[in-house]
Amino acid sequence: MLEAAVQTKVDLWLSGNYDADTKADIQQLVDKQNFTELTDSFYKDLEFGTGGLRGLIGIGSNRMNQYTVGAATQGLANYLNKTFAGQKISVAIAHDCRIKSDVFAQVTANVFSSNGIDVYLFKGLRPTPELSFAARLLGCKSGVVITASHNPKEYNGYKAYWDDGSQVVAPHDKNIIDEVNAIQSIDDIKFGGDASKIHLIGEEVDEKYIAQILSLSISKEAIKRQKDLKIVFTPIHGTGVTLVPQLLAKMGFENVTVIAEQAEPQGNGYFPTVVYPNPEEAEAMSMAVNRAKEIDADLVMGTDPDADRVGIAVKNHHGEIQLLNGNQTATLLIYYLLQAWKEAGKLTGKEFVCKTIVTTDLIDKMAAGYDVNCYNTLTGFKYIAQVIRELEGQQQFIGGGEESYGYLIGDAVRDKDAIASCAMIAELTAYAKDKGLSLFDLLMEVYKQFGFYYEGLISLTKKGKTGAEEIQQMMADFRANPPQSIAGSPVVRIDDYKFLKRTENGTTVDIPSGSMGIESSNVLQFFTADGTKFTCRPSGTEPKIKFYVGVVAKLERNEDFDAVYESLKQKVKNIGEELHLK
Numbered sequence: 001m002l003e004a005a006v007q008t009k010v011d012l013w014l015s016g017n018y019d020a021d022t023k024a025d026i027q028q029l030v031d032k033q034n035f036t037e038l039t040d041s042f043y044k045d046l047e048f049g050t051g052g053l054r055g056l057i058g059i060g061s062n063r064m065n066q067y068t069v070g071a072a073t074q075g076l077a078n079y080l081n082k083t084f085a086g087q088k089i090s091v092a093i094a095h096d097c098r099i100k101s102d103v104f105a106q107v108t109a110n111v112f113s114s115n116g117i118d119v120y121l122f123k124g125l126r127p128t129p130e131l132s133f134a135a136r137l138l139g140c141k142s143g144v145v146i147t148a149s150h151n152p153k154e155y156n157g158y159k160a161y162w163d164d165g166s167q168v169v170a171p172h173d174k175n176i177i178d179e180v181n182a183i184q185s186i187d188d189i190k191f192g193g194d195a196s197k198i199h200l201i202g203e204e205v206d207e208k209y210i211a212q213i214l215s216l217s218i219s220k221e222a223i224k225r226q227k228d229l230k231i232v233f234t235p236i237h238g239t240g241v242t243l244v245p246q247l248l249a250k251m252g253f254e255n256v257t258v259i260a261e262q263a264e265p266q267g268n269g270y271f272p273t274v275v276y277p278n279p280e281e282a283e284a285m286s287m288a289v290n291r292a293k294e295i296d297a298d299l300v301m302g303t304d305p306d307a308d309r310v311g312i313a314v315k316n317h318h319g320e321i322q323l324l325n326g327n328q329t330a331t332l333l334i335y336y337l338l339q340a341w342k343e344a345g346k347l348t349g350k351e352f353v354c355k356t357i358v359t360t361d362l363i364d365k366m367a368a369g370y371d372v373n374c375y376n377t378l379t380g381f382k383y384i385a386q387v388i389r390e391l392e393g394q395q396q397f398i399g400g401g402e403e404s405y406g407y408l409i410g411d412a413v414r415d416k417d418a419i420a421s422c423a424m425i426a427e428l429t430a431y432a433k434d435k436g437l438s439l440f441d442l443l444m445e446v447y448k449q450f451g452f453y454y455e456g457l458i459s460l461t462k463k464g465k466t467g468a469e470e471i472q473q474m475m476a477d478f479r480a481n482p483p484q485s486i487a488g489s490p491v492v493r494i495d496d497y498k499f500l501k502r503t504e505n506g507t508t509v510d511i512p513s514g515s516m517g518i519e520s521s522n523v524l525q526f527f528t529a530d531g532t533k534f535t536c537r538p539s540g541t542e543p544k545i546k547f548y549v550g551v552v553a554k555l556e557r558n559e560d561f562d563a564v565y566e567s568l569k570q571k572v573k574n575i576g577e578e579l580h581l582k
Contacts, residue, residue, distance in 0.1 A: 002035055009042040009061055016186050018067065025059050048072050048180040050173040051382075054148050054157035054541070057099055064156040069104045069146075070111050070189040072158055075180030076142065077115040077190075079172070084141050090118035092138055092201075094131035095146035096239050096306040097267025098156045101125070104146045108158075110193030123200040125267045127239045127307035129417035132165040133209045134201065136412065147306035150278035153271050166385030166414035170519060210247055212412045213420045218340040219431045223252045226430035230297040233422070234259040234288040236277045237268040240303030240310075244422050253426055257295065259287050271305075279304055279311025280405055282323055289313050292321050299429045299439065303418040309405040310418040312425055314439040317561060327360040327455045328443060330401035333421065334363050335446050336428035337399045337409065338370045347372065352391065354384045354400035354517075357497075357525065358535050358548045362446070362453035363401075369450060372398070377517025378497070379537065381406055385414035387517045399424075403455065403548075444558050451531075452555040452564050456572035458547040458581045471538050471545045478524055478536055487551075487575050489528035497523040534575065549575050 002010065010030065014023055029038050041060025046053055046068045053072055057064045080089050091112050095105035102125075109119045120138050122131075128145045135143035143161035151157070160176065162168045168176060183189065217223070231253060235241035241263045248256050261273055271277040274284045279302040282289075292300045292313065300313035300321065312329055316322040324332075334353055341347050352373040355363050367374035373395065377383035381402065388397045388411050401407035406416030409424050432442040447453075462470045483491055493504040500511040500520055513519050524536040535548040549572045555564050576582075 002038060003043070006039050006042045010038060013042075013060070018186065022059050022065070022067075048075065048177050049540075050169075050177070051167055051380075052144075052158040052160045054151065054155060056154050057156050064100075064104070064158075066103065066107045067186060067189070069107050069158055070186075070191055071183045072160075072180055073108045073111040073144070074115070074183050074189045076144075076160055076176055077112055077117055078182075079176050079179040080117060080141055081115060083172075087141075088118070089116075089142075090120060090138065090140045092120045092122075092131055092135045092140045092143040093145070094122045094126045094128070094134070094143075096128070096269075097125050097237060098146070098148060098269040098305065099153065100156060101146045101269065104156065104158070107191070108144050108146070109198050111190055113194040113197035114190035114192045117197065119198045120201050121198055122205075123202045124242070125239050126242060127303075127419055128159070129308055129413045129415055129419055130205065130209050130243070132161060132413045132415040132417075133212070134205050135161055135163070136165040136414070137205065137208060138201075145306065149306055150276065150280075150304040150309070152276060153269060161415075164385065164389050164414055166389070167380075167382040169382050169386050206243065209419075210243065210250065212410075213247060213423050214250060216410050216420065216424065217251065217427060218344055219427055219434075220252075222431045222434040223427060226433050227252050227254045229253060229255060229299065229426070229430050229433060230292075230295055231256045231426055231429075232259070232288045232292045232295070232297045232300045233257070234262045234285070234300075234302040235307070236274060236279065236284055236302050236304060237262050237271045238277060238303060238305030238307055239267060240307040240418060240422070241266055243419050244301075244303065244307075247419065247423055248426055251423060251426065253430075257291060257297070259291060262287060269305075277305050279309060280326070285311055285313060285323060289321050289323070297321075298433065299426065301422050301425060303422065304405075307418045308416045310407070310421050310425070311405055314429075316440045317444070317558060322440065324443075325455070326401070326403040326405040327362070327453070329405070329425070330355065330403065330407055331360060331362050331366070331446060331453075332428060332439060332443055333401060333407055333409070333424060334399055335366055335442075336424070336431060338366060338372060340431070341398060342370060350395050351398050352395045353398050354387050356380070356383070356402040357495075357523070358537065359401065359403045360453050360455055361531075361533060361550060361552075362450060365450045365453075366446070375516060378519065378521050378523070381408070381416045383517030384408065386515070388414060390515055441558075444555070444561055447555040447561075448557075451552045452568065453550060453552045454565065454568035454572065455548065455550045456569070456576075458549065458576050460545050460547075460581065461543060462545065463543045467543050471543075474545060475522060475524065475536060475538065483526060483534075483579065486526060486528050486532050486534055487530075487571055487578065489530035489532055491526050492529050493527040495525040495527075497521045497525075532575070534579070547576070547579075547581050551575075
């Protein structure tokens with residue numbers, strides 16, 4: 001039997017103004033007495049969070065379908081019409097390659113246009129960062145991209161953007177959620193559509209987006225000399241295929257191999273060659289890595305389905321193709337930007353870089369070495385975008401990144417951008433090769449100059465109600481009984497972002513909040529005298545608690561790399577055991 005609340009929702013969908021196919025699918029589950037599926041599909045409404053929607057595709061209030069997408073759009077439309085009353089309102093809409101992404105994009109366009117809002121709809125799949133660019137280019141008040149990023153094929157999602165091209169932040173995020181939650185009935189949603197208000201966009205925006213990325217290039221002469229650089233690229237069945245190959249060609253790279261099995265047909269939302277379409281996963285990058293071994297490539301790059309994140313692999317000091325993690329790639333990108341800007345005489349003292357608090361502190365150290373400000377934000381690129389917005393006209397943003405494979409170069413886009421990142425990663429590889437260095441050699445040079453920083457992530461899954469309680473208890477325990485030392489080094493500073501308090505040398509002060517990417521969040525950080533950083537952070541989207549451990553040592557010679565690396569890795573493992581992270 002179904003719980004009463006679930007039965008009520010099922011009856012509502014069977015009797016309401018839902019389409020016949022949806023009703024037939026629900027009735028089939030009822031007839032088969034598939035109570036488990038019915039409960040999962042209807043026991044709650046798919047939550048519109050601060051980033052939008054994400055969930056399994058299917059029928060019901062707890063699934064991604066035309067009705068939940070319609071409700072989200074109606075709520076956003078209501079908020080836009082209230083916020084910008086009396087003004088011309090337009091939105092940009094893009095979608096990735098996922099199952100029903102094009103359908104959901106059209107539903108979104110129809111609902112907006114039915115509410116008197118002009119819509120700029122990409123006529124084919126496009127990367128998420130291009131949506132951010134288009135919203136800014138076209139002067140839109142908002143934007144939406146239909147994507148579930150790197151989730152498995154069964155998922156889809158809906159990300160909402162504001163008028164600066166960034167994902168929505170306070171106070172708009174909470175206000176939009178309130179408007180979405182106020183949609184009580186399917187009859188509150190205007191599905192009809194107004195074709196006169198829907199304008200298709202495509203190549204003309206591509207050209208301006210590509211031109212903007214090309215304008216970021218610094219080492220054009222190095223690229224000319226290294227035009228035969230061997231690059232392997234895979235879009236992992238996603239939207240990266242629409243722009244990355246042509247962008248690299250326009251930059252002057254003439255030896256780019258695209259993994260055809262993962263590029264054709266363009267945008268395969270079933271992701272047939274991978275388990276997860278996630279460039280963080282070695283398995284997802286394996287086809288490209290194997291091809292790189294065959295042709296002795298200098299660089300491998302892979303983008304996720306909506307092309308906002310990129311993973312890379314390079315030849316290491318043993319001549320083996322090695323995947324780099326997000327911290328290492330962010331380090332290389334920021335180092336190159338700082339060094340290239342310095343060599344070009346572009347550093348004036350008013351530039352800055354930006355990263356999240358869980359990303360390597362090596363970036364802070366490098367920025368200080370170039371007398372460039374480095375700002376730290378909460379996890380999430382919308383906070384980096386917030387810093388860019390608040391410093392606009394005062395300081396110039398060079399670049400930024402986060403450990404989860406997202407990077408941004410320049411400020412024309414206000415979200416992580418794998419398209420521009422691929423261009424800059426290829427350029428910095430050419431820059432390094434022009435100096436007789438591989439990308440891995442360059443990374444070792446950075447470590448020797450600024451310190452060998454190594455980061456490990458310990459992620460614990462705690463499912464269900466008891467799991468959620470266990471996660472909260474772990475955070476409570478760390479607050480009530482904070483470690484006095486970690487790996488033998490005394491804790492000298494504690495940052496508690498939930499209460500926005502910093503304790504250092506026995507003194508507690510407020511952490512400034514409400515701007516610059518900082519607000520109350522359930523995150524704890526411990527810093528030790530020897531440079532170790534330990535962060536506790538419950539996931540906002542999954543039943544997990546994550547512990548980020550950062551350690552540092554000196555690297556005097558390239559020959560010492562393996563020994564120092566192993567010692568740092570062991571130190572992270574020891575810290576996990578010492579703090580009982582299990």
